Amino acid sequence: MADSKIENVIGALALAFADTLQRDAQAKAPEPGPAASAITLIGHVPGLSIERLRRALSLSHSGTVRLVDRLVAEGLAARFSAPDDHRAVALRLTPLGETTCSAILAARQTGLASALAVLSSEELQEFGKLAAKLLRGLVSTEDHAYRVCRLCNYTACLDCPVEAELA
């Protein structure tokens, strides 16, 4: 099999996976777009600032502020003043936000698992090993790491290759 063909197949698979991942996640979010990622990120990093969120989501500053406005209006998140830097906002999920976050992660997990079900256990292990190697090669900065892991279920990702690469 020629390399260019392999690259094509991998690219198509990545698009397909990312599509279903985002579709499943967004279906449980209050609105389409980056809201689902914002919720899971805040859920994983309580006290996250708007600026870090902005970089993780690759949005403009005002876009991020408005997104947070909407999340707060929906009762999913709340603003606190950051203890260490009084300019910054510390974002946290409300109990309702936590529930939504769990629903998003569960939906994402279900979709992924069913897409991977065609692989045998050995194949899944092998695929995961190579995926981890690729992931380590991709992530360089902390901002990029937040971006890549924006829909991850962190409780399931102890010993994450992204963290390993940054450390």
Place this chain on the structure above:
Amino acid sequence: MADSKIENVIGALALAFADTLQRDAQAKAPEPGPAASAITLIGHVPGLSIERLRRALSLSHSGTVRLVDRLVAEGLAARFSAPDDHRAVALRLTPLGETTCSAILAARQTGLASALAVLSSEELQEFGKLAAKLLRGLVSTEDHAYRVCRLCNYTACLDCPVEAELA
């Protein structure tokens, strides 16, 4: 390695790959969003109708019509009446559109190749084999196939697993 962790890693990798893929592709397109996919799809399927394009891009009808309006206004595509169905529009790329299409595919290819460079040749073969198996399991309808392959370089994808699955 627990399955849930493997799924997490694979999901993150898919997001990361899809991100760079779309970023690289959109950088060569006249506008962000689905324009890059529209151009490569029309490039691969000359005579494509707006309705098929709509389904491949998961847009509304009016959104697709307006997108095509813009592509035509930019001189990248042209509308013809379809020979078999006089209701339908047959879309084709102009020479300028072909150039843009090639640039998009080349940028996508470059980004993918560099992301995959950390794998050895054997690992790449193995990863591609498993990716092809996953892809075959994912694609069911022809519309979905167009969607999955919306940024593929079709000339590099002879004997594509998606086509194999549909046949």
Place this chain on the structure above:
DNA sequence: AAAAATATATGCTCGGAGCATATACATCAA
């Protein structure tokens, strides 16, 4: 031939996203 379905086009409105700007706080220099 009439009715239903399909493909495209367009007026209208909504809402998310960015730009420019304003304010508050932090940090560094003198």
Place this chain on the structure above:
DNA sequence: TTGATGTATATGCTCCGAGCATATATTTTT
């Protein structure tokens, strides 16, 4: 301490893509 610069957040303004509802043309079905 004070002043200057940089950083974090907020908001008025505008633009533009996206969907809804509707209209028209063509094909298919009855």
